[in-house]
Amino acid sequence: MKKLGLLLSFLFCTVAFAQNSEAKKVGPPEGMAMVGESYGAGVSANSEKSAISVKKLDQILKKSAKVENVAIKGKVVKVCDKKGCWLTVETANKEKFFVKMKDYAFFVPTALEGKTVILEGNAETKVTSVDEQKHYAEDAKKSQAEIDAITKPQQETRFMASGIKVID
Template sequence: MKILATIFLIAFTIMSCKEQEGANDNAFAKAESVNTTLQDEYVSYGAAISSENSLTKSEVAERYAALAEGDTAVVKFEAPINAVCASKGCWMRLDIAYEEQVFVKFKDYGFFVPTDTKEGSAIVEGKAYLEEVSVGELRHMAEDAGKSKEEIAAITKPERELRFMADGVLLKAE
C-alpha cells in the first residue's frame, strides 16, 4: 500500500508541475506579446525615451520662435522626417510648422539612424537651439545629402538654422 501511495504522490507532483509550467509559459507569452506590440510601433535609437507627452509640430515651432541666439530648450516632439544623411545616418531634418525644418544631430555622435529612412515620423528628445551655420558645414551637409556639385557650389552664405541635439530618437516602425 505504501508503494501505491508513493507512486500516486509522485504522479500527482509531476502533473502539478506540468500545469504550473504551462501557466508560466502563458504568462510569458502574454508579456512577450505586449513587448512586441510596443517594439512594432517604434524603433529606438540612443537613450531610451517614451512617446508620451510629445509636443506637436506647431508647439515646437512656437518654442523655437521664442528662442534667442545662445538659448536652449529641453523638449520632446514628433514631426515628419524630411531627410536623413545618406552617408552614415548621422543627422536628419524634421518638418515643423510654417514650412520650417529642424536639423537634428545625435548626442556625442553616439548613435545614428538608418540611412534609408525617408518617410514617416520621428519622436526626438533633447535640446533645441539656434545656430549660424558656416558655408563649409552647409556644403558638407549638401554633399552628405547627395546634392549635385552645382547645388553645392551655389552655397555662398552662412544661414541661421533651427538645430536640435537629440539624446534619443523613436522612429515609427514600418
C-alpha cells in the same frame, strides 16, 4: 615556447584583422524603422505627450538662445546616406530643421525617411558656416551646382537629439 609565440602571433593577427574589418563598415545601420523603435537614449513617455511644435520652439528660442530637454514631433524628410549621423525633420507647419545625434553616439537607418518621430534633446539657434553647409550638402548627395550656390552663413534652428522614437 616557440608554439606559444606562434599562437600569440596568430591571435594578434586575427584580432587586428577583425578590428580592421569592423572599422571598414560604412553606411547607416540596417533596419526598417518600425513604429515603436527607438534610437539613442530613447524617448520618455512624458516627452511623447508633451512634444511641442517648431513654431513654439522658435518662440522659446527668441527668448533664450538654447532650450534643453525638449521634445519635438515631426516627419523625417532626409537622413544622411553616408552614416545616418544627421537628419532633416519637417513639422506639421512645413518648417524644416536639422538634427544631429548627441555626442555622435548613435546613428539611424535611412529607412527612417518618411516616418514621423518624436525627438528628445536640446535645441539652439546657430549660425552655420558655408563650409559646414557644403559638407552636409555633399552628404545629402546634392548636385555640384547646389553646393556651389552655398555662399553665405545661415542662421537656423539646430537640434541635438539624445533620443528618437518612431511613432508613425
